[in-house]
Amino acid sequence: MSPDKQTSQPFDPRGVPKVVVSRMSLYLRELQHLVRDGRATISSSQLGQLLGFTDAQVRKDLAYFGHFGHPGIGYRCEELIVEIRRILGTDREWIVTMVGVGNLGRALLRYKGFAAQGFRIVAAFDSDPRIIGATIEGIPILGLERLAETVRQRQVQLGLITVPASEAQQVADQLVAAGIAGIVNFAPVTLSLPAEVSVVGVDLATELEQLAFSVANRTNSR
Amino acid sequence: MSPDKQTSQPFDPRGVPKVVVSRMSLYLRELQHLVRDGRATISSSQLGQLLGFTDAQVRKDLAYFGHFGHPGIGYRCEELIVEIRRILGTDREWIVTMVGVGNLGRALLRYKGFAAQGFRIVAAFDSDPRIIGATIEGIPILGLERLAETVRQRQVQLGLITVPASEAQQVADQLVAAGIAGIVNFAPVTLSLPAEVSVVGVDLATELEQLAFSVANRTNSR
DNA sequence: TACTGTGAAACGGTTCACAGCC
DNA sequence: GGCTGTGAACCGTTTCACAGTA
Numbered sequence: 001m002s003p004d005k006q007t008s009q010p011f012d013p014r015g016v017p018k019v020v021v022s023r024m025s026l027y028l029r030e031l032q033h034l035v036r037d038g039r040a041t042i043s044s045s046q047l048g049q050l051l052g053f054t055d056a057q058v059r060k061d062l063a064y065f066g067h068f069g070h071p072g073i074g075y076r077c078e079e080l081i082v083e084i085r086r087i088l089g090t091d092r093e094w095i096v097t098m099v100g101v102g103n104l105g106r107a108l109l110r111y112k113g114f115a116a117q118g119f120r121i122v123a124a125f126d127s128d129p130r131i132i133g134a135t136i137e138g139i140p141i142l143g144l145e146r147l148a149e150t151v152r153q154r155q156v157q158l159g160l161i162t163v164p165a166s167e168a169q170q171v172a173d174q175l176v177a178a179g180i181a182g183i184v185n186f187a188p189v190t191l192s193l194p195a196e197v198s199v200v201g202v203d204l205a206t207e208l209e210q211l212a213f214s215v216a217n218r219t220n221s222r
Numbered sequence: 223m224s225p226d227k228q229t230s231q232p233f234d235p236r237g238v239p240k241v242v243v244s245r246m247s248l249y250l251r252e253l254q255h256l257v258r259d260g261r262a263t264i265s266s267s268q269l270g271q272l273l274g275f276t277d278a279q280v281r282k283d284l285a286y287f288g289h290f291g292h293p294g295i296g297y298r299c300e301e302l303i304v305e306i307r308r309i310l311g312t313d314r315e316w317i318v319t320m321v322g323v324g325n326l327g328r329a330l331l332r333y334k335g336f337a338a339q340g341f342r343i344v345a346a347f348d349s350d351p352r353i354i355g356a357t358i359e360g361i362p363i364l365g366l367e368r369l370a371e372t373v374r375q376r377q378v379q380l381g382l383i384t385v386p387a388s389e390a391q392q393v394a395d396q397l398v399a400a401g402i403a404g405i406v407n408f409a410p411v412t413l414s415l416p417a418e419v420s421v422v423g424v425d426l427a428t429e430l431e432q433l434a435f436s437v438a439n440r441t442n443s444r
Numbered sequence: 445t446a447c448t449g450t451g452a453a454a455c456g457g458t459t460c461a462c463a464g465c466c
Numbered sequence: 467g468g469c470t471g472t473g474a475a476c477c478g479t480t481t482c483a484c485a486g487t488a
Binding site for chain 2 (some may be wrong): 157
């Protein structure tokens with residue numbers, strides 16, 4: 001009914017298939033490697049080859065968002081990195097929090113790859129009094145009762161859920177109540193949440209199942 | 223040209239879309255929750271509702287693999303769990319190894335969810351002499367030089383790569399040379415491997431980027 | 445020449461709608 | 467009445483093929 005609301009983006013995000021967005025992340029990652037290796041430009045067919053896509057797919061994907069290529073030359077790596085970061089929204093810093101400082105939570109707090117892409121974890125929460133008050137990689141571990149207050153004060157936008165499956169839904173509800181905009185859920189449950197909150201689910205056992213299927217059936221996947 | 227090779231499966235795995243297989247994992251997960259809650263049967267529309275799919279999609283997905291439903295009744299949860307585990311290949315045990323016992327590796331070694339779905343990690347490898355010889359959750363940490371020997375002796379089928387990006391390709395090559403059939407790659411690089419080896423990539427920063435895009439554009443995804 | 449951007453065609457997955465069954 | 471399984475219609479994504487540009 002009512003058309004797009006006004007944003008600063010020169011593209012209509014509703015017209016972009018989800019799988020295109022996930023490939024944008026892969027293009028970005030590959031371009032970052034290329035730049036580190038001193039590469040200045042790359043053609044759609046070369047980039048496609050590195051990732052296992054066709055040249056046409058690379059060009060179509062990028063064309064959803066603008067005209068970034070240079071006929072006869074290809075794409076300039078640095079330039080395209082800037083564009084894709086702007087598209088994904090990682091040209092600015094995102095304020096992130098984590099709930100559940102168990103093994104997986106601790107590992108993710110120590111992971112350097114988030115900060116490298118512009119995600120800053122400002123606090124983590126747990127209910128275990130033995131770790132509340134501690135600090136991991138400079139990130140304070142707080143009691144769950146301080147979740148809502150912290151999310152509001154520090155303007156936290158994204159949350160990582162790394163609690164056991166049995167607690168994930170209620171933790172998610174608390175994050176939503178506190179005003180968070182998006183969640184990455186590492187617990188092996190499907191969360192039920194209001195439509196205005198974005199959710200990405202990552203289930204490690206599920207990934208192994210996909211692999212098992214593809215090995216058991218010699219269907220070569222990716 | 224030459225048609226299917228003979229397997230014990232009553233379905234043709236080549237005819238099954240990859241996304242259907244990934245939904246099978248979600249059905250399985252949900253059914254396991256339902257059984258724990260004492261539920262005996264479920265209809266396609268109820269199961270779909272829990273996961274955010276339509277009833278037709280649930281039925282079509284399951285029908286790729288056989289006739290598991292009971293008209294007028296729905297699907298019997300226990301029965302369907304058995305079928306899906308057989309389809310995914312998780313009705314038997316998979317022998318798994320891990321290379322890279324850093325923060326993420328350690329967290330995954332301690333994660334109980336793999337064993338619960340039939341994945342048994344029998345050994346882990348690292349190059350750091352300070353942890354070689356140690357044991358985590360009963361899993362021995364060995365030096366990389368023993369990788370090939372161990373994979374062959376213990377009949378390891380699947381490998382988890384949890385080393386830094388810069389080492390992932392060479393580790394993958396070693397796993398392949400040792401005869402592994404499938405890899406889950408947690409390093410943020412695209413591996414280039416022979417077609418007969420299945421690969422699933424999990425990139426945590428990439429997942430956050432998907433979330434950032436969807437929040438930045440209020441495109442509600444999943 | 446080397447490459448992009450893009451309509452049009454081809455493909456594949458999803459939804460619809462209903463026959464068949466309990 | 468309630469529910470599955472499935473052909474057919476629909477819709478979105480990928481591939482093709484080429485006009486346009488440096």
